[in-house]
Amino acid sequence: MSGVLLAPLAAAPVIPDFGRGSTCIRDNKLFCWDWVQSNWGGTLRPALIQHIELTLIAVVVGFAISFVLALAAYRWSRLEPPVGIVAGILYTIPSLALFQLLVPVTGLSRTSAEIALVSYTILILFSNILEGLRNVPADVRDAAEGMGLTRWQTLWRVELPMALPTIVAGLRIAVVTVVSLATVAVFIVNEGLGAPIYAGLQNAFKTELIAAGALTVALALFADGALVLLQRVLTPWARTARS
Amino acid sequence: MLRRQSRKRDINVKQGTLRIGLAILAALALAVGLAACGSSNNKNSGTSSSAAGASTSASSTPAGQPGTGKPAVTLGDKNFTEQFILGQLYRQALEAKGYAVRLKDNIGSTEIADKALRSGQIDLYPEYIGIFNTAVAGDTKAYGTVQQAYAAGRAYAERHGFTLLPLTPFTDVDALAVKPAYAQKNNLTSVADLAKIRGLRLGAPPEFRKRETGLVGLARVYGIRDVSFSPLTIGLQYQALDSGKIDTADVFTTDGQLQGGRYTVLRDPKNVFGFQNVTPVVSSRVLTAEGPEFQATIDAVSQKLTTEAMQRMNAAVAIDKQSPAAVARSYLQANGLL
Structure with missing residues (x-):
């Protein structure tokens, strides 16, 4: 490495025309629709997709863990208090703190974000799956046994289908929780809708924040609605019973 | 977290096989889920994140590029407009040469960026020489010239395993x-x-x-x-x-x-705010591992950053709300660095 400073420039750099923003944008008006249009593909859509990924991974992994734990606690009820306590403690840790606590272990990575998000789903999903199974009326279980079903068959063909409404109710809470909490993950990974929200907070221009906030709400509502539909499809008997 | 749960269960349950089975299942579920995550972390531009995706996978990197086969580097930037632009400028220029770059955008103030660098969370980030001397090296001496300030910063950095790359022409005091x-x-x-x-x-x-x-x-x-x-x-x-x-x-x-x-x-006649030309601070170990072309690529960008250019780029992002990625791309293209 030669000299301390860079050599003086032989020629000044070329400064291209970066393009001007509209009056609304330059004056930092509260909401500029033209900004949303021109940044949809570059900023908002990728953030929305990342947000869906963050949420899906957290809920799928959280559900898998909770499902196994809940089945085990249903079979061996002594398991319930320890799992409940650990999940409860995890649930009460403030999200911002939990994300930061994981940074020394798993780094400023998506892994840290997902571990935190997964841990928030476990209490909700575990208790709802377990509750759903326990609420199956004893005479239904007796009838299944009387028909000669094994324990495993009873679980899959009778108990889980009957628990489905409670399980889906848990899933709905978990999904909506994760959609909103995933915005806080921006403090460790600059991904998802939290990124434009955070950028908007640091800026006099609020369109980015408002647009990303609205997308977060829309995503939560959409996911919730989709789960309601899913439940209707999966429990046709509930509709027949009502009509 | 999982380990804590299974330890809890140790106390309460005697059925060993179930316990192990559950732990394995839970760990598997977690591993599968996490393996599915990508590592792209760019908030600014869909097009540039797809470019990042292409260049981080070794197979699609054009052969013969200086960055081909070199270990991936993590580039950080601090928490304001100019830093977002600098992060994109260095990242895109390096990627154009085939280097695999992960960008950790918006990590925080110098105090936080420095911690991230020392702990290996990031390998380099753009820093202002006066801030480096005062906030990182704890050196409050008033230097008469920017060269003296830079020499002092370099000496400190070398003792701590970092290298300060050559300064930009622009100063942002x-x-x-x-x-x-x-x-x-x-x-x-x-x-x-x-x-x-x-x-x-x-x-x-x-x-x-x-x-x-x-x-x-x-x-x-x-x-x-x-x-x-x-x-x-x-x-x-x-x-x-x-x-x-x-x-x-x-x-x-x-x-x-x-x-x-x-x-x-207001003027600062006694120069409290010092000299604030930008120097990329890079881990010396990483700098060696990446080879001389790596530094040459960074220096070529730094050299083109005059005060007027930086002001215009900052205005394009802060006032006209262009994305830092797009502004950096057009600047690099206009100056033959892409």
């Missing part, structure tokens, strides 16, 4: 700005004039309070002590000035908002 009407009313031209104002309401980022290039230096050198300090997010201080919440704001001389005469920047 902190400055105190006021509304022109306020300057006229109080007869202000220089920072020294602020010493006579009682209860001066000053807005600046939180770290300004404890920095030598901040309240500490202002008190020591200019005797400005009667200050009511408002910690503000960088970028929001102009709003606070406009609304009259503060009398004076800490600004950066390359801020796009300073164009057009809406604010008066």
Whole structure:
């Protein structure tokens, strides 16, 4: 490495025309629709997709863990208090703190974000799956046994289908929780809708924040609605019973 | 987390096989889920993140590029507009040469970026030489020239396993700005004039309070002590000035908002704010591992960054709300660096 400073420039750099923003944008008006249009593909859509990924991974992994734990606690009820306590403690840790606590272990990575998000789903999903199974009326279980079903068959063909409404109710809470909490993950990974929200907070221009906030709400509502539909499809008997 | 749960279960359950089975299942579920995650972390532009995706996978990197086969580097940038642009400039230039770059955008103030660098979370980030000396090296000496400041910073960095790459031509010094009407009313031209104002309401980022290039230096050198300090997010201080919440704001001389005469920047005759040309701070180990072309690529970008260029890029992002990625791309293209 030669000299301390860079050599003086032989020629000044070329400064291209970066393009001007509209009056609304330059004056930092509260909401500029033209900004949303021109940044949809570059900023908002990728953030929305990342947000869906963050949420899906957290809920799928959280559900898998909770499902196994809940089945085990249903079979061996002594398991319930320890799992409940650990999940409860995890649930009460403030999200911002939990994300930061994981940074020394798993780094400023998506892994840290997902571990935190997964841990928030476990209490909700575990208790709802377990509750759903326990609420199956004893005479239904007796009838299944009387028909000669094994324990495993009873679980899959009778108990889980009957628990489905409670399980889906848990899933709905978990999904909506994760959609909103995933915005806080921006403090460790600059991904998802939290990124434009955070950028908007640091800026006099609020369109980015408002647009990303609205997308977060829309995503939560959409996911919730989709789960309601899913439940209707999966429990046709509930509709027949009502009509 | 999982380990804690299974330890809990140890106490409560005797059925060993179930316990192990559950732990394995849970771990598997977690591993499968996490393996599915990508590692792209770019908020700015879909097109540039797809470009990142292409260049981080070794197979699609054109052969014969200097960066081909070199270990991936993690580039950080701090928490304001100019840094977002610098992060994109260095990242895109490196990627164009085939280097695999992960960008950790918006990590925080110098204090946080430095911690991230020392702990290996990032391998390099753009820093201002005066801030490096005062906030990182704890060196409060006033240097007469930028070369002296740079030499002192380099010496410190070398002792700690870092290298300061050559400085940019542009300098982005902190400055105190006021509304022109306020300057006229109080007869202000220089920072020294602020010493006579009682209860001066000053807005600046939180770290300004404890920095030598901040309240500490202002008190020591200019005797400005009667200050009511408002910690503000960088970028929001102009709003606070406009609304009259503060009398004076800490600004950066390359801020796009300073164009057009809406604010008066006070002179700093005793140079409290020092020399603030940008030097990329890089882990010396990483610099060696990446080879000489790596530094050459970074230097070629730094060399093109004049004060006017930086101001125009900052204005394009802060005022016209272009994305830092798009602004960086057109600048690099215009100067033959892509």
